[in-house]
Amino acid sequence: MPRLSIIRSSQPVWLLPFVVVIVCLLSGLPLARLLYAGLRFSLQGKATGLFTEPATWIAIRNTLTTSVGGTAISVFLGATFAFVVTLTDFRGKSFFSFAFVLPMMIPPQVTALAWVQMSGPASPLLKTLGIAPPLGSPQPLYSLSGIALLLGVQHAPLVFLALKAGLGSLPRDGVEAARLAGASPLPVFRDIILPLAVPGLIAGAAIAFVSGVGNFGIPAILGIPASIYVLPTLIYSRLSSFGAGTFAEMSQLSMVIAVIAGLGLAVQQWALKGRDYRIIGLSGQNAAFSLGPFRLVAETGFCLVLFFVLAAPLAALVTSSLVPTYGVPLNLQTVSLDAYREILFRQSVTLTAFANSLFLAGTTACGLLLFTVLTAYLLARRPGKLANVITSLIEIPYALPGIVLAVAFILLFAAPLPLLNVSIYGTIWIILIAYFSSFFAVSLKPVASAFLQLDPSLEEAARLSGAGFGRRMRDILVPLIAPAAGASVILVFLIACSELTVSALLWSAGTQTLGVAIFNLDDSGSSDLASALSVLVVVMVILLMLMLEMLAKHLPRGVLPWRN
Amino acid sequence: MAQLILNHLSKDFGTGRAAVADLSLTVREGGFLALLGPSGCGKTTVLRMIAGFEQPTDGSILLGERTLADGSGSLPPEKRNMAMVFQSYALWPHMTVAQNVGYPLKVRGVSGAAWETRVRDALAVVRLEEFAMRRPAGLSGGQRQRVALARCLVTSPDVVLLDEPLANLDRHLKAAMEETFREFHARSGATMIYVTHDQGEAMALATDIAVMSEGRLMQVASPQEIYARPEGRIVGGLVGQGAILDLTLPDHGSRLVFWQAIEASFRQTAGPSRPVLVRPEHVVADPLGIVLQVVSCLFEGERFALSLRTAGGQSLKAYSATAMPCGILQPFVIRQGWLL
Structure with a gap:
């Protein structure tokens, strides 16, 4: 056998x-x-040493300020973009989606660097265009609001994607059924679309917040020159000045970050819990509201936004890479591949x-x-x-x-x-x-x-x-x-x-x-x-x-x- | 090859209710057994235990002298020399038709000319030789089904399992595929087990039908036998058309009851009642019969299907060559019934 x-x-x-x-x-x-x-x-x-230092508390406050500010910007940009792209007859959706999500895939230190090259008195791009502010004026991005702005831009795609996932499950016939039931566009938005969007919005905001708390590249490039420290850069500077209590401090600071991030993740989990709307009807075409004459306005607006958050910084980056030193305008005499x-x-x-x-x-x-x-x-x-x-x-x-x-x-x-x-x-x-x-x-x-x-x-x-x-x-x-x-x-x-x-x-x-x-x-x-x-x-x-x-x-x- | 024996087979998924309970069944060598039952009755679980995808909680499965599974262990499916046609066909989309069919041979180390010959022969049986180089995505539903069948054929398995293979096909294709299955069975001589909830399929194809309900085996018999002499209310209600009447009949006598006895029981009011299965073809309009009310009359193409109600409120079914208006009272004779 x-x-x-x-x-x-x-x-x-x-x-x-x-x-x-x-x-x-x-x-x-x-x-x-x-x-x-x-x-x-x-x-x-050993905690007492760390938590009696004002620097620690300043870093915690900075972290929360920049993350909350960044989250607000991310939600504004990401939500506007998601609603328009998923719900209207906006043209070029796949191109715009790709371009809008690109900042998320670009490393944050590169984003920060590009923005620095785009603004301030020594910007090669502004010099080339002849619109640079006078020498000696401050670099506006070396500040808490600069960090928050860039965190917002970097993480807006997270909100966009989270929201789009929720809205994408809304088939066109769902909206059409509501219209036939007698609802005009505003009640449709309020009663059908918003309930679907809220969990995605909360979840997206929570992810943007957590990513902002943990981001190192942006505050490192923008904050360290101005001596503005957030928790991740504080850990980095403690490690650089290696001392006896370093490990203890680092692990405690990490725990603080982990707790803040954990709270954000808990909010995200809570928002998504029991709200799985993925299988509503047949996933046919997405709902489409006609924008009418506003379509051109919306499209122009988006092109402008993409110009400022993507095209201009990248152009500044390319310009800076082609001039011999920072602060020199780009022209036929100065251009070099050195x-x-x-x-x-x-x-x-x-x-x-x-x-x-x-x-x-x-x-x-x-x-x-x-x-x-x-x-x-x-x-x-x-x-x-x-x-x-x-x-x-x-x-x-x-x-x-x-x-x-x-x-x-x-x-x-x-x-x-x-x-x-x-x-x-x-x-x-x-x-x-x-x-x-x-x-x-x-x-x-x-x-x-x-x-x-x-x-x-x-x-x-x-x-x-x-x-x-x-x-x-x-x-x-x-x-x-x-x-x-x-x-x-x-x-x-x-x-x-x-x-x-x-x-x-x-x-x-x-x-x-x-x-x-x-x-x-x-x-x-x-x-x-x-x-x-x-x-x-x-x-x-x-x-x-x-x-x-x-x-x-x-x-x-x-x-x-x-x-x- | 040998007969397949299921011995007190049980399966409990831990849901509180056994999916299969104490099922014993012997499938004779070369037989074609249909496992018939409503969805959720455990028939697919039985099939998956025979294939080796599920391990029985209790009982054993034997193929001739070989134990395939018992409560303590199970021979993995890859060592059982069985084949299966899945409801979804389970063709591998990245392989051509020939590679799909030839995969069991490839695993067994057959290659070169021998491989090609056997694959070509298998495809010839299902008449798909010219599709050998296509991919499954380029085939119709019926063709995919036939590729799946050819894959079963190619290794001469001991047992071929079919899991609702016609569920996804339209009615016209079903008839053609039933013919292919019969041919396949005659040609391969393999023991075949066919899971279905469609009694028409089961009747048309199988040499034996096993009726299951709620994890239990109700009856095993040939199609004719099970239609004419079903055991118990559940089988009687599941197999074939018909209605179950509760009639007061004497305890003795044969289980096949005729009009005289039935007529007598309608006049009788006292005594224990017993379930009698009445097929619609045995209920005919006749001036000598008892008066029944026509509840509905539906045109079915070749005839009308009548729903009838007795004076006592029991339902009956009958066929009629002509339409009858709803609500009228009409005398009917019940030629025969089967005591369940």
């Missing part, structure tokens, strides 16, 4: 333990370490940064895919409480501000590894592990939705054909989820390649990333080189996004952050 094996499901026995171990190592361990350190230092009374030559062929710092970022992003994107495919398969085939816990554990490091995660990894790896007695602190490997942890959720999402969308009978048919787990993976499952896997790799690469927040805390000589290199070049006054490097990063971001656009029709819905 053949031996019966106890197999209750399609997964091999090693799969669940494997995934659990990976998730614990990448997520559970650093989070637990941070929590432990924060609590221990607080209980031992900055590009410098960063691409001469400066070893930027070359190393390129090599490091490409290595880190490539390894993270491809390495994570292996874990991601196995995890996504497990989550799809074994839904339940455990799957929810695993999903949350994977999502927390991504939802947490990068600076908090970086501190967690510093605490975890500051001492040499047990048993091996090797320290990876200060090497590129600590950045790599932190990236694995931080971008697991980014990598997982496309693959997980592809697996969930897959008809389980496709795999069952392969089982009955006699194919074991490895064989099914290779022949059936992986080919079927390949587009989503491709999207996962490109998305992670895109985000990791220009990442600054995590690497800003974890880099040391020789392991700087592109994000760090841009920041350092700007910090040391080489704004032309910083701009040239930023231009290259923006070009790379746009190219990768276009690559994803081309994949889009093979992907499950909701995989690309800028499409619904």
Whole structure:
């Protein structure tokens, strides 16, 4: 008689333990370490030093001011845009959506740099156009309102996308039914559209707030020159002036950020809870109100907004990269490609940064895919409480501000590894592990939705054909989820390649990333080189996004952050 | 090959109510068994346990001398040498028709000329040779169904399972596919188990029908047997058209009751009543019969379907060649009934 094996499901026995171990190592361990350190230092009374310093309270106040201000701007921009794009007969919707979401994909330090190059008395762009303010006038962006404005612009797409997801589920016939029931456009908006939009609006605002609290690039470029500190930049400056109490301070400051961010996330969860409106009727065409003569006005208005938040800063960035020094106008005599030559062929710092970022992003994107495919398969085939816990554990490091995660990894790896007695602190490997942890959720999402969308009978048919787990993976499952896997790799690469927040805390000589290199070049006054490097990063971001656009029709819905 | 034995099979998903309860069934070698029942009766769970996708909570499944599953363990589906036609067909969209059909062979290490010959033969049976290089997306529903069938055929499996394979096809295609299934069964000689909620399909295709209700097996018999001599109210109500009358009949005597006895029972008022299944073809208008009221009269194409009501308020069905106005009283004779 053949031996019966106890197999209750399609997964091999090693799969669940494997995934659990990976998730614990990448997520559970650093989070637990941070929590432990924060609590221990607080209980031992070392907190008093930190929380009696006025600088701490000023940073907390600055953080809240800039995040709340940024959120208000994000909600205004994102909501206006979302309502007009989803509900009206506005033309060029896909182009405008792509352009509007682009700022989200551009690294924040690049956005900040571009805006600095666009404004102020020394702006090469304004000089070229002859409209620069007189020398000696202040740079208006080096202020709390400047930080808030840029946070608002950077995170407006988050509100836009959250709202669009809610409104996109409103099919045209829903609105038409309300019109036939006798409602004129205003009651339709009030009774049908607004109830659908409110959860998305709250959720979007909460995400924008959390992202604002955790943002490092913008306050670092705009705030540090003016000695305006928010919590993430305060942590950064404490680490730079390394002292005896640094670890204690850093872990406590991180806990403060984590608590503020956690409150924001809780609001988001609450807003979305029990309000899943995704399956209303047949998802046909979106509702369309006719704007009539206002259509041209709306379109012109949007073009103007996009000009100021996207075209002008990028033009300023390009201009700055083409002039020899900051403050020189661009013309036929001054134009030069020296900055590009410098960063691409001469400066070893930027070359190393390129090599490091490409290595880190490539390894993270491809390495994570292996874990991601196995995890996504497990989550799809074994839904339940455990799957929810695993999903949350994977999502927390991504939802947490990068600076908090970086501190967690510093605490975890500051001492040499047990048993091996090797320290990876200060090497590129600590950045790599932190990236694995931080971008697991980014990598997982496309693959997980592809697996969930897959008809389980496709795999069952392969089982009955006699194919074991490895064989099914290779022949059936992986080919079927390949587009989503491709999207996962490109998305992670895109985000990791220009990442600054995590690497800003974890880099040391020789392991700087592109994000760090841009920041350092700007910090040391080489704004032309910083701009040239930023231009290259923006070009790379746009190219990768276009690559994803081309994949889009093979992907499950909701995989690309800028499409619904 | 050998007979498939389900032995006191039970499955509980932990919902409080067993999905399948104590089901014992023997499918003879080369038989074509239809598992018939309303949706949610557990028939698909039985099929999935036979395939190995679900593990029985209790009981065992045997194929000849081989134990496929019992309460403690289960042979994984990939080792069972079975094949299945899924309701969604489950064709792999990234493979051509030939690759889909040939995949079970590829897994078994067949390649080259042998692979090509066997795939071509399988496709010939379902008459799809010229579609070998197409992808499933380029086929119609019926063609996809036939590809799924060819994939079952190619490895000569011991048991072929069919999970409501005609549910997604239109009526015209259904008839054609039923013919293909019959041909396939005759040709392959495999034991086939066919899950359906459509009794017409079950009657037309199967050599045996097993009726299930709420996780339990109600009756197994040939189509003719189950139509003429159903066991119990549930089977009587599920299989075929008809109405169940509660009549006062004597305890002894045969289960097939004729007009005299039925007529007598209508006059009888006292005594325990017993359920009698009356098929509409046995209810005919006749001046010698009892008077029934015509509740409704629907035109069905080849005849009219009547809904009737007795003086006692019980419902009956009948067929009529001519239309009858609603509400009129008309005498009918009930030629025969079956004591459930």
